[in-house]
Amino acid sequence: MNKVLLAVSAHPDDIEFSSGGTMFKFKELGYDIYFIVATNGENGFKIDHKPKTQRIKTRHKEQLRAAEILGVKKVFFLNYKDCLLKNDDKLRKQIALIIKKVKPEIIFSFDPANRSFESVNLLHRDHRVISEAVFDAVFAARNRYLIPGKPFAVKTFWFFGCNKPNHYENITKYINDKIKLISAHRSQFSEHESMSEWVKTHLSSYTGKYKYSEKFRIVTITQPFVKEGIGTV
């Protein structure tokens, strides 16, 4: 088994808010963690409003700081414009090539099945786009004809931002680590105390089983008619 995890976000901070505690758990299990951040997130800025180039610089810096705290091996910045992401051949190919390069057993991203449109933040256009692009890239990476290079089959999706979770990860032990990760994204909240309260309130509301949890829809990717080990379709 490849102890490699790839987390794909639309914006700097998506992974930390949705799955930061779970990332620490995988890190402790010995996983190599890689991030893809599709857009520069320049239109989400809560403090010290600055020109665009500086906002981009700040968001990259914050993402790299969070990655450092978690011990991420590498952050792949795709540098798309915030709010203008498109699920096209270019994006799908970029993600598929990174999948082939880092060979993740597990992929984290937004849940493409959540189209509830109950929250303008959660169902942000870029979140919807990246969710489908990642799903399509996983198919493309395991196919031997679509993308150059040896095919690679990811085993499991851990979808965050889901409205029908099938798994709650107990992150009670990691709540302060998660808040520290989010704190690296200083441009995203006006006041630390209220951010921390907001995070704790949300994470304690998902299930009565644990004090703090993160929620996911885990999907095992099956390979019908193909023998385990032979690999690709």
Ligand SMILES: [Zn+2]
């Ligand atoms: Zn986002």
